[in-house]
Amino acid sequence: MAYQMQYGNDEMLRTFQAQKKRPKKKAVLVFLIIVIVLGLLFAPGVREQLIPGDAEVTKQAADDMILRIRSGERVVDAFAQFCLEIIENS
Amino acid sequence: MRSSALKLLRTVREQVSVSADFYIGMAIALLLLPLPWLCAWLLSSAVHELCHYLALCCCGCRVSAIHISLKGAFMETDRLSLGNEAFCAYAGPVGAAVLLLFAKQLPRTAVCVLMQSAYNLIPVFPLDGGRGLGCLLKRQFGEETGKRIFSIIEAFTLLLIFLLAAYSVIKLGLGLLPAAIAVIFVVRHKKINIPCKKKRLGLQ
Numbered sequence: 001m002a003y004q005m006q007y008g009n010d011e012m013l014r015t016f017q018a019q020k021k022r023p024k025k026k027a028v029l030v031f032l033i034i035v036i037v038l039g040l041l042f043a044p045g046v047r048e049q050l051i052p053g054d055a056e057v058t059k060q061a062a063d064d065m066i067l068r069i070r071s072g073e074r075v076v077d078a079f080a081q082f083c084l085e086i087i088e089n090s
Numbered sequence: 091m092r093s094s095a096l097k098l099l100r101t102v103r104e105q106v107s108v109s110a111d112f113y114i115g116m117a118i119a120l121l122l123l124p125l126p127w128l129c130a131w132l133l134s135s136a137v138h139e140l141c142h143y144l145a146l147c148c149c150g151c152r153v154s155a156i157h158i159s160l161k162g163a164f165m166e167t168d169r170l171s172l173g174n175e176a177f178c179a180y181a182g183p184v185g186a187a188v189l190l191l192f193a194k195q196l197p198r199t200a201v202c203v204l205m206q207s208a209y210n211l212i213p214v215f216p217l218d219g220g221r222g223l224g225c226l227l228k229r230q231f232g233e234e235t236g237k238r239i240f241s242i243i244e245a246f247t248l249l250l251i252f253l254l255a256a257y258s259v260i261k262l263g264l265g266l267l268p269a270a271i272a273v274i275f276v277v278r279h280k281k282i283n284i285p286c287k288k289k290r291l292g293l294q
């Protein structure tokens with residue numbers, strides 16, 4: 001005796017239910033990490049502990065490095081000089 | 091011409107996938123970093139991965155899929171011999187160094203290439219340097235001996251990284267950032283393998 005199984009027309013619902021829950025948990029975790037990191041970076045006092053030194057001096061050192069490279073200095077030398085300026089500033 | 095362009099576009103769409111964390115990382119980078127530096131970093135990364143791809147093509151290897159995430163680009167390929175794998179691994183950082191020739195015109199890209207190549211040449215698996223060195227050692231000394239030598243070099247390198255981070259924090263006064271970078275590096279590249287979960291069998 002032959003029989004036939006017929007499924008209802010709710011394939012889309014079954015597809016959504018069959019999807020793993022893990023990507024949603026991962027998205028929530030990533031979002032929390034981002035919020036914590038941004039909060040730490042911009043919270044007063046914590047940022048200075050993590051990255052000491054003046055941001056303006058770092059920016060100026062980076063601009064000087066770009067100028068030195070454009071004037072023909074070797075990339076390695078210019079980067080080394082940039083690192084030395086950062087260390088002196090800290 | 092049009093059909094070949096459409097074919098190429100279809101191939102790229104089928105083969106290349108970009109993960110969600112890449113977009114999130116790019117969004118954060120747009121907030122924190124200046125745009126010229128971000129573009130320079132993207133350009134250097136693209137050239138780096140293109141050099142890997144070209145090396146794989148030169149070895150006659152088929153790239154079936156490319157997955158782009160925040161950790162980098164992962165290419166699914168056929169199995170390679172040890173020599174070819176080392177060649178393809180080193181092709182990325184060494185090939186991207188060509189951009190250093192255009193340092194005057196693209197100074198930020200040159201700096202990003204320098205930092206990226208130096209980072210990727212660190213002899214820690216699965217970085218390019220570690221992968222290439224591991225293959226060369228296995229090819230020279232055999233599978234077991236090569237693996238043992240590589241483990242020693244890798245452990246020494248990680249110890250050196252920690253010592254450098256400690257020196258930066260204590261002696262140079264660079265804050266907690268070098269220590270954080272060292273910890274993230276070790277956690278990211280030497281993560282512990284979690285055993286596979288048991289899957290439920292479906293019987294019908």
